Amino acid sequence: MKTASENAARTIHTAACLIIGDETKDTNSHCFAKWCFDLGIRRHRADVSQPSSPLTLLAKLTFHPAPLTSHDDITYQSIAKAFGLPLVLHQQAFELMKKLSRQHPGQPNFRWDEDSPALRAKLRMVEIPTDPSRSLAEQAVFPCEDAWVPVAIVNGNVHILPGVPKLFEKLLQGLTPRILPRLSDPRGKGIVRVSISTPMPESAIAAYLTELAARVQSRGVKVGSYPRWGKTRNTVTLVGRDQEFLNSIAPEVAQAVNGKVVQTEGEDDDESEKDKDKEEEDAAKEGKAEAKPHEADKRK
Numbered sequence: 001m002k003t004a005s006e007n008a009a010r011t012i013h014t015a016a017c018l019i020i021g022d023e024t025k026d027t028n029s030h031c032f033a034k035w036c037f038d039l040g041i042r043r044h045r046a047d048v049s050q051p052s053s054p055l056t057l058l059a060k061l062t063f064h065p066a067p068l069t070s071h072d073d074i075t076y077q078s079i080a081k082a083f084g085l086p087l088v089l090h091q092q093a094f095e096l097m098k099k100l101s102r103q104h105p106g107q108p109n110f111r112w113d114e115d116s117p118a119l120r121a122k123l124r125m126v127e128i129p130t131d132p133s134r135s136l137a138e139q140a141v142f143p144c145e146d147a148w149v150p151v152a153i154v155n156g157n158v159h160i161l162p163g164v165p166k167l168f169e170k171l172l173q174g175l176t177p178r179i180l181p182r183l184s185d186p187r188g189k190g191i192v193r194v195s196i197s198t199p200m201p202e203s204a205i206a207a208y209l210t211e212l213a214a215r216v217q218s219r220g221v222k223v224g225s226y227p228r229w230g231k232t233r234n235t236v237t238l239v240g241r242d243q244e245f246l247n248s249i250a251p252e253v254a255q256a257v258n259g260k261v262v263q264t265e266g267e268d269d270d271e272s273e274k275d276k277d278k279e280e281e282d283a284a285k286e287g288k289a290e291a292k293p294h295e296a297d298k299r300k
Contacts, residue, residue, distance in 0.1 A: 007156030013184040014042045027165040080129035088130035096148035128152040143174025196236040198259030
């Protein structure tokens with residue numbers, strides 16, 4: 001097994017993601033897949049599991065140069081156990097938490113300097129697996145200035161992100177400048193993707209996609225399927241380097257999944273869906289506009 005320092009310096013050509021907790025499975029898996037594609041990283045299957053077996057978790061995470069996990073409230077403990085590391089309060093993360101966190105309406109009497117179950121719960125969120133022989137700066141980074149949540153880095157290559165989808169995506173994008181210099185194929189040079197929009201659920205086309213993936217594997221083509229929650233259409237992707245071959249099989253795939261080739265995901269969503277999304281966006285903007293005078297009054 002390579003040392004943490006060796007792992008941290010390795011060139012990245014593949015990545016794996018372990019999504020812990022079913023509630024974030026598809027959202028974070030999709031986000032991770034798109035991030036890998038945009039950077040030219042070959043993605044290995046995103047697993048969904050509870051980290052009940054640290055040895056199994058360790059085996060899954062240490063194979064790839066840049067594995068990531070999307071965590072719940074027991075992930076730090078499980079990964080610390082897997083690598084034989086203590087959990088240590090990250091003081092910088094704790095100070096940022098106090099600075100950037102808003103008072104929860106359900107905890108009006110909460111105090112940062114007073115022991116309580118609520119405080120202990122918050123502390124667990126910034127107690128990270130820590131190797132005392134390595135610099136703390138190598139074991140936790142803060143990709144976004146407006147977020148107190150760190151990305152913990154264990155063994156030089158296991159990146160632990162929060163499971164909340166919006167925060168997961170934000171921190172993942174924030175990691176990009178750190179990852180880019182280590183890529184073997186930056187920005188996926190030469191990689192082509194064809195997207196097919198389909199109204200069919202993933203379960204209905206799984207057998208066909210499995211057969212298709214086996215059939216085109218020798219041509220270097222990866223087949224993906226991504227549910228779009230809350231939408232009427234899902235996305236099937238064909239990824240490879242041979243544009244002509246991808247274009248030649250796209251019509252067959254579109255017919256098999258009762259769909260059509262699209263340039264951008266969501267371009268053929270139902271008009272009613274688009275109208276609803278616009279209404280929600282407009283309502284959110286109006287809400288922000290109405291909130292500004294109120295906030296000014298509070299400052300007075």
